[in-house]
Every structure is written in C-alpha cells, then in structure tokens.
Amino acid sequence: MLEQAPPVCLELHRVSMSFGGQPVLKDINLVVREGEIVGLIGPNGAGKTMLFNLIAGVYHASQGSIRYRGQETTRWPPHRLCHAGLARTFQVPRPFPEMTALENVLLGLMFGKIDGPAADAAKEQAGELLALVGLDHKTDTPAGKLTLSEQRRLEVARALATRPHLLLLDEIAAGLSPQAVGQVARLVKKLHRQGINLMIIDHFLNLTLKVCHRLVALDEGEIIMAGEPGQVIRHPEVVAAYLGTRE
C-alpha cells in the first residue's frame, strides 16, 4: 500500500542568505520532488525572489547547501545550472531590448544546452515557442518595445527555449485579468504534463491556487508554513503575515 515518494529534484538544506549583516533568508529547508508544482507565496520583501536567485546561482548562499538532481550546486554559476536544466524568469523582465522577440528566444535555444544549434537552424523552433506563449504576431518586434505583459510572456518562452527540467516562474501572473490568469494556468499545466517541474512565485495567490500541488509560505526570510494549498492559505500565521500583523 505504501506509495514510493517520487525522487527529489531540488533540495535546499539550511540555506541562509544575508547582505551586509542583514539576513534576507534564514535557515530554509525545502524539497521539490519530480512531477511537482510548488508555489511560493508571501508578502512583499519576504525573500521569494531571493530564494530563486540562490537556486538559479545569481547569488550564492551565505550558508547551507542546495542540491539539484543529485548534484551539489550551491556555488554553481547561472549558465552551468542552465545547462543542467534549470531555467527561470525574472520578476522585472530582462529582455535583450534591441533584439527581436524571435532572437531573444533563439538565444535560449542556442545557449541553453552546451551543444545548442546555430542561429539559423533554430529559427523555426523559436517561432513555435513564441506561438506557445501567444507572441507569434510580435516575432520581429524588438523586445524593448513590447509591453510589460508581453515581455513577461517572452521571458517564459525564452526560459522554455533552454529546455528546462525545473522551471522557476517569478510572478508571471501579476496584474493579469482573470481570463489571462486562466490562460497562464493552462500553459503551466501543459508544461507540467510535458514533464517539467515548476516552482511558481505568486504574490496575490491568483495562479498558485489553480495549479500548485503544494504551497510554501515565506515571511521575513523564514518558511512559516508548507503543505497542501488549502491548508496553507487558511493557516492563521500566513493570514497574519499577509495582513502584516504577524509578530
């Protein structure tokens, strides 16, 4: 009867981060298993983006260790993690502003894996990825000229271009209408069906509740609650954190 738990994809063990003596993340323990969609919630400044930065190698943890697919990756640079199958989007989009949307995606295809294709060979595939996020009509627009929400979608397409195994999405549903959130949720589920594991930051809970198997609530750099979505959001401490009344 005992079901074997799926293998671990990402594991954070006692990870802490501080800037100039100021702690930003404290003693984080977290596991993402294969086939999971994990949501990361918490009020502004909780440290959600910083956690992504650590996992993706943009910053390196002051303490603790991060293991990704069985390898110790705590101090790996971002490009190495990318080659290992980890991709992320940035909360504030960081497109290559002077390249077209297509070229942005092309770069992901070319460099995402060590033996990536040459530019010409990957154009078609880049177009398909743009279509997947609904940007096929903006193929030749310079990314700097796209609107914010289009740039967010471009971020997703670009991240997918690296053919990730674990995808970190940072607030891609912020400020979207309910229908648009529904679309994003469908996309996320589709990616999940294709075998991609996901971690999703969602400040306003409009996306996470639709798609996540598990939620982790963060406040002031600490995990205050983790577990099944319905339970987490009703947990008094989480509510207090959002209302700003938590001690």
Add this chain to the structure above:
Amino acid sequence: MGTISRKPYRKQNNFFCRFLASETWPLAAVVGGLLLAWPLCFPKADLYYQVLGMACFYGVLAMAWNILALAGGISLGHSAFFGLGAYGSGLLAHYQGWSPAVTIPLGAMVGAGYGVLWGIFFQRLRGVYFGLATLAAVEIPRVIIDNWGSFTYGSLGLVGIPGLPDLRLGAVEISLGASLRALYYFLLALMCLAGALHFWVMHSRWGWGLRAIRENEAAAAMLGVNVRRSFFLALLLSSFLAGLCGGLYAHLLGLIEPALVFSLHLSALPLVLSIFGGRFHFLGPLLGALLLYPLDQLVLQPYLPMGHAAIYGVVIIATIFFWPRGLTTCLSKRRRSV
C-alpha cells in the same frame, strides 16, 4: 516536449554563404572594389597610397576595439595594447634582430598578456567603471617604459626599428619597404582579413553570446551564456589584434616613443571610428576609418598642422548627440543588422 518539434540541427557554419546572404555584401563589394581598383587609374599617387593604407590600418585597430565593444566593454585605453605591441615588437627587433614577421606576433602577445591582466582585474567592472579603469590602465605601461630608460630608451624613444621585409609569393617579390603601393595593398589585404574575422565574430555563436551579454548580462547568464569566458575571450582577441596593430606600427614608422604610442589619441581613435561608423555592423568600424582618416589627413591636416586631430573629438560628440548608433545603422533600411 510535445508541441515543440525537435528536429536534428543542421550544422551551418559556412560564413561565406552567410555573408552573401546578408544585405550588406553589395556595399562591402563596392568599397572593396574601389579600394582595389583606384590605383590602376592613378598609379603615381604616393600620398594617397599612404593615407588610404593607414586608413586600412586604423580600420583594423577599430575592429579590434569593436570586438570588445560587442560585449559591451567600452574601452578608453586600447592604446595600452597598441603601445605594448609596438614596444614588444620594437624591442625584440632591436635587441634580438629578429625579422618583423616574428617580432610583430610576439609583440601582439605582449599586448594580449596585458589583456589577460585586464581580464583578471577588471572582470567585475561594467560600463562607466570599466571605461575609467581602462583609461587609467594606459598609464601603467607608459610610465614604466618611460622610466626604464636603460632597457627601453625611455622618453627618448626607440629609433631605427627595421622596416617591413619583402614578401615573396612564388616568383613575385613584393617590396613592402620600398614601394608605397605594395604597402598599400598589403594593408588593404590585412584589413580584408580582419574584416572577415570581424564578420565571423559578429555572426558566430560566440558573437551572439557577446551581444546578449551587452544587452542584458544577467539574462544572458541565465540562458546559458558563459559570461566570464565569453567576455574574457573577446578581451583577449581584441587586445591581441590591437597589439598586432601596434607591432606593425613600430615597423611602419621606424621609431616609437611612449608619448606617441600610449597616447589618448590612439585610445580615442578606434573608439571614434567604430562608433561613428556604427559599432553594430561589421562594416561600421571600417567605413569609419576609410571616411574619417582621409578626411583628417587630406583635408584638415594641411590647414591645421597642429591640432587637426580635434576632428575626431568633434565627430564623436556629433555622433553621440545626433546618430548614436552610427553611420551604418542610419544607412541600412532595417533598423538593425546584426
């Protein structure tokens, strides 16, 4: 990934085909043809041989600079590589008596050695701060060479550097030392080679990565571009080429002194030519050199023997104010070409 097709990738590394496919090859062909053919009509024009030959030479220097600028490294100190190349080559020729064919590449390696130091010490510097550091970095070799009189002849300069040797291609003997026309063709050929290299750099996988680094470094890293290695290699190639120019310069001129080869002028020149011509296009630095240098030498120099180089300052200011993306971008119908 179900919806995303995974075709086997065609390997396409034929840069010649890609060059023919690019929209600018007619322009490149016209410019090249003109440069190749005009001496047939005016066989006795030593001044023009000299000026256009040097324009080609500075075109090479400008491309060397641009390879670093591709990755966003705006250097204000390329004369450091140039000067080290010149002194490396000149001193080797002076003390060892080796042929320029040997000393020039060795001199270029001295320049590249300094490039390695930049790569190590300046790896965390970006934008303006990188520029400031490079500006200051020129002073170090300059002051050392200036003060190391017993070895480098200090501020007196190194004189009597042998000229370029004669080339022998089969039965044909090309006397680079004696014939300005031969020298012109030599420099033109050099520029074409460098131009091809520049084209390759811009359109290679590595060049794409450099461009991504320039446009957004964090995003590039996250997409799998090895930022440090790519930038370092760009710096290495750039400093090597600038050193090569310096070494060549020493043998072209026959004498060098620190104030000449480590000058602000030589740091500025490749930057001005490149930005004016358009640093986003492989022809930009070349066109900049072919237009500006003759303008300076043939038009201004006779009127203003001292201070005619002010034109480069004026041009770069005008470029930054009015067409910051340079000439080639203005000319080309599409907004961008690389």
Add this chain to the structure above:
Amino acid sequence: MWRWTQILVAGGALGSFYALVALGFSLIFGVTHAFNLAYGEFILLSGYLAYFLWKSWGLPFYGTIPVCLVVMPGAALLLHLFLRRVRSPFEINSLVATFGLALVLQNLMLALFSADYRLIQPEAFPFLHLPATGLTITDKQFGLLTFSLAATLLVHLLLRHTFLGKALRATIQEREAAELAGINVNRMGWLAFAFGGLLIGLAGPMYGQTMYIYPAGGVEATLIAITITIFAGVGRTRSLLLGGWLVGLAEAAAAMWLGGSWKELVSALLLITLLVVRPSGLAGRDGNHKP
C-alpha cells in the same frame, strides 16, 4: 626623520590642491552624474589663461586668479549646456562625449599654445627654511596650501551652513526628493556648475604654478579628480580633503623614493585599486542596486 617631514609638507600642499581639484569635479558630478573626462582640460585652460596673463601681460601671479575666477565659470556653464544635451544611456554616452570633448580641447590647446611645457614663475623661494633640519617650505607650497584649504573650507561652510548649500546638497544626494521638497533642481544645476567653474578658475593658476602645463597633461588631473571623488563620495568636503592628502602623500613619497616621473603612476594605480575593490564605484556605497 626630516625626510618624512619633507614628504609630509610636500604631500600635504599637493594633497590640499588635489582636494581642491576634486571638489570642483565632485560638485559637477553630483549634479550631472557624468564622469566628465574633460575636467582636467578645463583646469589646463584656466592654467594657460593664467600663464599668458602672467607672461604676456605681465600680471603678477596672484593677479591672474581673479581673471580666471571670472572666465572659468562661464566655461563651466557652457559645459553644463553641453552635458544637458547628452541622451540616454546617459552614463556611458556622457563618458564618451566628454572623452571626445577632452580630445577637442587637447588639440585646440595644441594648435593654440603648441606642445611646449610651461610653468608660471619657475623659480620658487623658500618661505620657511630650517637650516638645522634641511626642511624647506617654498612660497609656492605655502600659497598652494593656504589657497586650497581656504577654498575647501569656504565650500564646506557653504554646503553645510547656508540655505543655498543645503539645497545644493539635497539636490546632489536625492534629486527627486529635493524636487518634491520644492527645490528648483534646474537652478541648482546651474549653481553647481558656477561653483565648479570658480573652483576650476582657482585651480588653474595654482596648477600652472606647481606643475608643468602642456596640452596632454589634462588626463592626469582628471584621473586624480575621479580617484578622489570615488574614494570620498560626492560633495563630502572632509572625505575629499582626506582623499586629496592620501593621493598627495603617495605621490610625494613616490617622487621622493622613485623619482619625480614615477609620480604619474600613483593616481592611476590608486584609481584601479579603488575600482577593483569596489567595482560598482559610487553606486555601491548606497546599496541601492538590485539584481
């Protein structure tokens, strides 16, 4: 022992002067946030002006200062007009544009004044001489010290204790906040450049009297000003003075032990060290940059 004192005197005088040089730079930098690479050339221009007033018109050295004080603010205001036109990305564009300006000015000076090295009042008289110790302070050093310190003190008092100065400082530190507080930021810009021009006006003659002026000499003054500004931060007179002294002492020590011509290496090495240690330069000190 007295050798040390000699270094201290020479370095102190030089360093105070460098603080003066950096002060003008830092005021202008504070308002525009542009690393003005033509700054040294402006000081040279002021120096040439003083030189020709002294040489051709026979003005006494101290008589040249008022003239420079009148002329150079005008030049600085022109510079303001120039820098205001630079488009974004501002930082790198202004760096390149002022680099071009430096090139223009250098060649202009070359055309007008030739490449000769010039010095105002080549002979220096001992102002204070202690024969028993061998310690000498020349009148030039004394002048340099008093003028530089007096100017620095004046600027310090102005910035700290007058309403105008406080508004200026507020503008330099927090532009938007200053604007919200009802400060006319635009006018403060003109003001900063005017003050910067005054400081350049004073620095020029001092420069021409202390060091040789020649068209290519501006880079070094610029490097020194940038080094001290990055070391000290913007508009902080006391740190600027400290930075100036450190650079001055280092240069005096280098000149004493290695010889005068090695001195030019000091500012370059200091700047590179500073940047390598603090790669984000001035931006890093406020901690206001997010990934």
